[in-house]
Amino acid sequence: MTQNFFSFDQKLITAANKAEQLCKEEFDKIEALCAYNESKMLKAFTECRVSESHFAGSAGYGYGDRGREVLDEVFAKVFDTEDALVRYNFVSGTHALSVALFGVLRPGDVILSVTGKPYDTMEEVIGLSKKKGTGSLYDFGIEYRQLDLTKDNTVDLAQIANKADGVKLFYIQRSRGYSLRESLTIDKIEQIVKVIRSVNKDAIIFVDNCYGEFVEDREPTSVGVDLVAGSLIKNAGGGIARTGGYIAGRKDLIELCADRLTCVSMGKEVGCTLGMNRELFLGLFMAPSVVQNALKTITFALCLFDQLGFKVHPEYNAKKTDIIGALELLNEQNLIAFCKGIQKGSPVDSFVTPEPWDMPGYDSKVIMAAGAFTMGASIELSADAPLREPYAVWLQGGITYNTGKLGIMHAAQELIDINAIK
């Protein structure tokens, strides 16, 4: 059954069909991964005896909110770890990461990033500019050190030992973020953990897990990482959670993080959930399936644009550990056309035209396309592109594969319309 509701060029339809054929083997793997993670999820829900009564919202202090407690238990179980702090009160992924770092670090401690410069929003939290009076980690006397990536953009394993002295927390960013380096697979993270443990038994190993949840059959906490954090409007909220974040890991560390999120001694015991529990449970339950759709969407996009002659990161058939794909589109006009196409193919605000703008913290204009049910939710199909070399667009999400694919085809059609594709 072929339907062309959107008047795509016949040659685009042919190219898309071919890309989908080429992706078949990858899609089989993605489906098998999803089946595994959904089984694990169902097991956790049953073992933790999730019940309708847990969806009732508490008010006020929220003492004894069983839904909140059981959600943490389920989350910890699927992350193969001791405890978790899953809260709608986290306003974003950066907030969850920030609470985790402030929760476990103390003045005089040293943090070492082994994956080069962290994600943009973390720069101010850490205090890379070394400004005083901002309330950053730096301002509180926490020293930041960085191990740069090697020339070929990988973690410099050989240098970790030389840098490990006196480090309290090793910081690892799993996903590429807005760079073209490779994202770190769980195997690779396991390797890094081993190297760190061979020289430092006691340090906290921390992972920024944004975009990585349920993309593999294990999480960083399955391979010896002590603490992870991420956003609920990315993978772990399954496209259902309207806000929130999580921290998961060692029980003693989660307690410190909870004391930082609320206040010392109250920790996890307080925090009413109003009516949010149901959607956080449902979102978590849906997450492996929604991640499957996002992975298929991105895999399709990487394959199609590879076929169309553009450089893509990673290759469509490379092992994935996050839901991000980057396409090098050669010039500014192409980036703008691509983002316009993604917007046109979105379920919400399809009729608006994205424009490049001067985004704070960037040294060039940035164009973004997102027609999402939740503002800024990048588990939904979205694209961002800084208008500078190497003229790459970063793509993520897609809560259903078929509509995700159509979004990508809209983007390709825009490029055809400006004669950027033969």
Ligand SMILES: *Cc1c(COP(=O)(O)O)cnc(C)c1O
């Ligand atoms: C999204 C993301 C964050 C956090 O961003 P928020 O927009 O605050 O949720 C941090 N690190 C990485 C690698 C990310 O992708």
